[in-house]
Amino acid sequence: MSAIQAYVRTTAPRGRETERVGPFLATYSPGTPHPMLNYAIPDDGAQPTAAEIAALTAAYRRRDLLPRLEYFTDVAPDLEKLLVGAGYELERRVPLMTCAPAARVDRPAPAGIRLRVPESDDDLRRMRAAQSTAFGEPAEISDDEVQQLKAGGRHLLAEADGGVVGSGVVGGGVALEIVDGTTEIAGIAVLEPYRGRGIAAALTARLTREVHEAGAHTAFLTPGDLGIGHVYARVGYRPAGECVHLSLR
Numbered sequence: 001m002s003a004i005q006a007y008v009r010t011t012a013p014r015g016r017e018t019e020r021v022g023p024f025l026a027t028y029s030p031g032t033p034h035p036m037l038n039y040a041i042p043d044d045g046a047q048p049t050a051a052e053i054a055a056l057t058a059a060y061r062r063r064d065l066l067p068r069l070e071y072f073t074d075v076a077p078d079l080e081k082l083l084v085g086a087g088y089e090l091e092r093r094v095p096l097m098t099c100a101p102a103a104r105v106d107r108p109a110p111a112g113i114r115l116r117v118p119e120s121d122d123d124l125r126r127m128r129a130a131q132s133t134a135f136g137e138p139a140e141i142s143d144d145e146v147q148q149l150k151a152g153g154r155h156l157l158a159e160a161d162g163g164v165v166g167s168g169v170v171g172g173g174v175a176l177e178i179v180d181g182t183t184e185i186a187g188i189a190v191l192e193p194y195r196g197r198g199i200a201a202a203l204t205a206r207l208t209r210e211v212h213e214a215g216a217h218t219a220f221l222t223p224g225d226l227g228i229g230h231v232y233a234r235v236g237y238r239p240a241g242e243c244v245h246l247s248l249r
Contacts, residue, residue, distance in 0.1 A: 028063060104209060109198075115157070127171075128145065154207060155174050156206055200228065204232055
């Protein structure tokens with residue numbers, strides 16, 4: 001678990017401003033107040049004082065951001081109680097699932113669906129729009145966001161056959177960079193009319209195979225709910241812990 005938290009501590013700051021506040025690494029994404037892009041990560045074994053928690057809160061308040069943390073509970077088992085005592089509230093508990101090469105199960109794309117790497121800015125825009133729509137977020141994708149997508153990760157889109165070329169993107173996902181043999185699979189999303197056909201499983205299996213073949217010994221992901229967790233289990237992912245999100249409103 002410590003290796004996975006170290007991975008997040010290394011990769012989350014990419015493209016963000018950071019600040020060390022006591023036993024926390026605070027990250028801030030310029031240009032957006034989105035809480036999922038602005039959060040702090042604790043050191044392993046963190047047991048902050050009340051003053052250190054107050055300093056972290058103040059660091060986010062100064063930027064008009066929601067004070068917020070995301071971390072794996074096993075690496076800082078005493079922290080949640082301390083944060084709640086300081087007024088923070090639990091947003092949610094998210095399961096952590098991992099997959100080793102020997103456990104991976106390949107799943108082909110269902111009939112009528114093609115998986116492919118985005119080949120243009122337009123592909124990336126359509127893929128990200130489909131993901132955003134599936135997650136209940138605005139589908140308008142800026143040029144800056146497209147450029148950020150191009151900057152890193154292995155992207156994979158799902159496209160329905162039979163439509164106008166480039167117009168049938170129904171989902172996508174990404175495998176982030178590999179660091180010390182660990183990588184994260186993220187953003188697996190499929191438009192609602194296409195769910196239940198095995199597309200998410202196929203996206204996950206393909207991305208997982210690619211990172212294993214590229215040298216990763218551990219791929220991990222954090223499913224948003226138990227339903228999608230069952231999908232990941234079908235391609236070899238197994239529960240390995242939990243991630244908590246806490247914030248102070």
